[in-house]
Amino acid sequence: MTYSYTQISQYLTCPRRYRFRYLDGWREKDNRASMLFGKAFEQALGALFRHEDPGQVFFQEWSACKNKHLTFGERDTWDRMLEQGILLLTRFCQDNRVRVPQPRRHLQVKVVKPIGGGRDFVAYIDALGELNGEKCLLEWKTSSARYPEQPAGLLSLDPQLVCYSWITGISEVAQIVFVRKRMVEVQYLHTTITEEQRHEFGALVEDTIGRIESAQFLPHSGIRFPQNACNTCPYVGFCLGQQELAMSALVRRPGADDLGWIDELTY
Numbered sequence: 342m343t344y345s346y347t348q349i350s351q352y353l354t355c356p357r358r359y360r361f362r363y364l365d366g367w368r369e370k371d372n373r374a375s376m377l378f379g380k381a382f383e384q385a386l387g388a389l390f391r392h393e394d395p396g397q398v399f400f401q402e403w404s405a406c407k408n409k410h411l412t413f414g415e416r417d418t419w420d421r422m423l424e425q426g427i428l429l430l431t432r433f434c435q436d437n438r439v440r441v442p443q444p445r446r447h448l449q450v451k452v453v454k455p456i457g458g459g460r461d462f463v464a465y466i467d468a469l470g471e472l473n474g475e476k477c478l479l480e481w482k483t484s485s486a487r488y489p490e491q492p493a494g495l496l497s498l499d500p501q502l503v504c505y506s507w508i509t510g511i512s513e514v515a516q517i518v519f520v521r522k523r524m525v526e527v528q529y530l531h532t533t534i535t536e537e538q539r540h541e542f543g544a545l546v547e548d549t550i551g552r553i554e555s556a557q558f559l560p561h562s563g564i565r566f567p568q569n570a571c572n573t574c575p576y577v578g579f580c581l582g583q584q585e586l587a588m589s590a591l592v593r594r595p596g597a598d599d600l601g602w603i604d605e606l607t608y
Contacts, residue, residue: 342554343453343461346504349549354570357560359553361576367591369575374411378422379483381406382519383467385430386481390444390468395430414485425521432527439479439517439529441470454508462546464508472531477513478505488518488528496532500542506534507542 352359361367371377381402389395403426407419433439441447450466468479480502482488489495496502502514512535518528560580563570571577578587 342459343463344456344546344550345463346501348553349504349546350500352549352553355561355563355574355576356552356558357580358574358576360558361579366593367576367579367587368594369590370592372410372412374406374413374417374419374422375483375485377406377409377411378403378426378521382426382429382483383481385426386433387444387448389430389434390441390448395434396427399426399430417485422521425525428525429519429521429527432525433517433519436527436529438473439470441468441479444468452508456543456546456550460550462508464505466505466509469511472515472517472529475513475531477515477531478502478509478511480505480514480516482516482518483521484518485521487520487522487526488516488530490528490530494532496530497534497538499532502532503534503538503542507539507546510539512536 348359348363351362381399384402385395385399388398400423403419403423411419413419413422447469448467450469452464452466454462454464456462466478467481469476470479471477472479496516499516502516506512506514512533513531514534515529515531518530520526520528563572563574571580575590576587578584578590
């Protein structure tokens with residue numbers, strides 16, 4: 342069996358949701374503009390570090406999404422997001438704070454960690470490079486809002502960064518956040534993950550996998566007003582017994598009986 346951060350995260354959010362996705366084979370439809378924008382933008386970043394034309398690559402990748410009946414966020418349009426992507430690339434180049442040497446080796450780095458019992462844990466690291474001249478693990482994020490920076494040390498609690506530090510053994514990690522707002526912004530967020538945090542995450546992985554393999558898929562209801570995690574969950578139609586609602590957000594992939602243990606990248 343092969344596990345990933347997204348699988349662990351999905352199970353901890355709601356075991357029933359995990360079952361719908363990984364065992365029953367239901368996946369969200371690829372029509373969210375923000376997700377496809379992230380994929381296109383990541384391709385452009387790869388081109389930038391390979392000394393190719395990032396603007397052209399972004400335009401090509403984003404243009405391929407134009408006729409996919411995208412679901413846009415409030416105030417977003419295809420043209421507006423195109424402009425934001427180009428402005429973010431320009432700002433990032435002007436800042437010149439990130440380096441990725443040997444980009445063909447150090448972009449989208451696949452890391453596999455044996456975790457016992459014939460199991461592996463796999464992660465795809467966005468980049469291994471430098472921020473402000475300091476070597477670190479790099480993670481790209483695209484967002485419509487700034488990431489919080491206070492209180493100090495908040496980033497060290499990010500579970501994805503803790504996971505990537507655990508699987509690679511790299512303490513210094515950073516998130517580069519490309520913020521799509523009226524005036525675009527690039528945030529350069531850096532933190533250090535401790536050995537204790539890595540040890541705790543390893544224990545969490547072991548415990549979670551034990552629950553998954555024991556077929557414990559009890560639902561975790563996210564209803565708590567005014568915050569409502571269930572309301573934004575694409576699988577809520579199944580929990581409410583409303584098949585039509587579920588089908589409007591999900592599509593079942595072929596071969597679901599084989600179980601989708603290896604997760605694809607998410608944005």
